[in-house]
Amino acid sequence: MFFFFYNITSIFLVLPVSLYHWYRSVSRGRSPAFKERFGFLPREELAKIGGRPVIWLHAVSVGEAIAARPLLKALRAKYPCHAILVSNTTETGRAITSSFPEKDISLYFPFDFLPAVRRALEHIKPELIIIMETEIWPNFTRQAALRGIPVILANGRISDRSYSRYLAFKWFFRHALQLFSNLCMQTEVDRERIIAIGAPPERTLRIGNLKYDIPFRHLSPEDIIALKEHYTIPHELSVICAGSSHPGEEEHIISAYRELLVSRSDLFLVLVPRHPERAANVAALLANAGLAYRRRTDLAATSDVMFRSGEVLLVNTIGELMGLYALSDVVFVGGSLVPTGGHNLLEPASVGVPTIFGPHMTNFREIAALVLQHQAGIQVDTPADLAEAFQKLLSEPVLRQELGRNGLLMMRENGGATERHMEIIAGYLDTKFPSNNTKQRSN
Incomplete structure (x- = not known):
């Protein structure tokens, strides 16, 4: 009886569902x-x-x-x-x-x-x-x-x-x-x-959790340099990657980055919105903050021009996040400063990179608890704490390496x-x- 009524109802829902899907797809190109x-x-x-x-x-x-x-x-x-x-x-x-x-x-x-x-x-x-x-x-x-x-x-x-x-x-x-x-x-x-x-x-x-079975490895310095060159990032720059960011987070990421640039001249930011179609909105935030940036899709045309400290790579593609995490010194995983539920902390852990994340991790509570238990990352309570957490890891290479190793150990133990x-x-x-x-x- 349930399936009979379900299918009768679905007949009336076909048109509105189709129209919604059409609008959603076309509006995103x-x-x-x-x-x-x-x-x-x-x-x-x-x-x-x-x-x-x-x-x-x-x-x-x-x-x-x-x-x-x-x-x-x-x-x-x-x-x-x-x-x-x-x-x-x-x-x-x-x-x-x-x-x-x-x-x-x-x-x-x-x-x-x-x-x-x-x-x-x-x-x-x-x-x-x-x-x-x-x-x-x-x-x-x-x-x-x-x-x-x-x-x-x-x-x-x-x-x-x-x-x-x-x-x-x-x-x-x-x-x-x-x-x-x-x-x-x-x-x-x-x-x-x-x-x-x-x-x-x-x-x-x-x-x-299958996510613990992501292949994990610690990249060599030569591997990291090659990855940086692929994205025209000078190898001497320290890289912060903010992955899977959501509306309401990019402003805080940009603010923290600008704060760090006051005292550091060796920084570079990779900003990866969770949804690539939001790249134009994020680009407007970067422009308003006075930060020079290039979109990922523009790199082929400017491959002979290396980025400089204080600039930003705005990633408007999909499928590249793991490589970008691997070349980074510190990773912030988005969806966690706003009540979205967080995203996967295991991806940066699988390449031995320490993670920073916010308080909203309800969709990944078990993973967040394990990251903290294994001391593979840092959880910040408020957006205002983001710059301090970045600075702590960037200024303490021994701590950064220790957290990276702990992440790899966590992956090994929970597969x-x-x-x-x-x-x-x-x-x-x-x-x-x-x-x-x-x-x-x-x-």
Whole structure:
């Protein structure tokens, strides 16, 4: 009965949802890709399946895509004869995953409209579906179950901010949650929360966080110099990278940078807004502050002109954050000075760079606690504390190196979630395709 009323309601929602999606895409200068989102998949993409069994992994946006990378590498290594399809909801997520060599096919996830879902599943016919973190779509999950396709929730989490909303709509989500074959949650708190929302306890497991399995290494001085040269940054400058910044944070980052420049002549700032389409707004802030800057997309035309101390690289691209973190001396991770919930602190930790972050880390509470426990970063209470934290790490190289080493140790001690996820996945694929993990990839 629930699904009957859900589908009746969805008929009336198709038009407003489509109009909203069209406006959102066009206003950001991107294609709405309605054909894929309604299940009409490109023939050239479907041809890449080539008769192979398909593993379908869905990662909503950039964060989920990056978290999925260790799992994708493991899937490619263990199942070389399977076609791996990666779907995304956002354009930025699609841009990231399109460059992943482990995948065979990139598509947009269909709207949870019954004809769209049926059409997509009938075209793809996956043997297994893996959904990253917390995406609960009733029609998609039910149609997969009706076709006997196992659906696994991987790296699942329920944030503090969303938990109350999920509970309030428990009557809605429990119907889909009951259809998941397994729900692999990051922490025991996440496990308890999703069970309270309606997940079956016997199929809900605490597996750990895939983000700890990001490949980690400490770069050599030669590697760092080469990275700096790639971005036309003089190797003698100390680099602050502010990554994944949000509205309301850039003003404080710029203010802290200007304050430091009063007493230092060896500084350089890399500023990476979370959403590249905001680059024009951030550029206006830099201009108003009297700071010279160049956009990342302009570097090719000015590759023979090195940056100078006091200038700014404004990054208006995606997919480069890890390299920018690696060349930096200190990293500030955004979404944490404003009540957004924070972003992933493990990325700078994985390249041995100390992290500064603000008080709003509700979406990454476990990771923030571990960073502080391992003394791999500094948490500031207010935006006014940002300049002092930068100055402390920049002026104390021994402390900076110690925090960087602690971050690498933290990554080493908390890994293993990929292997545990693969054990669950193998239970669905190995009995059906016992020889596929030994064959060579044939495409």
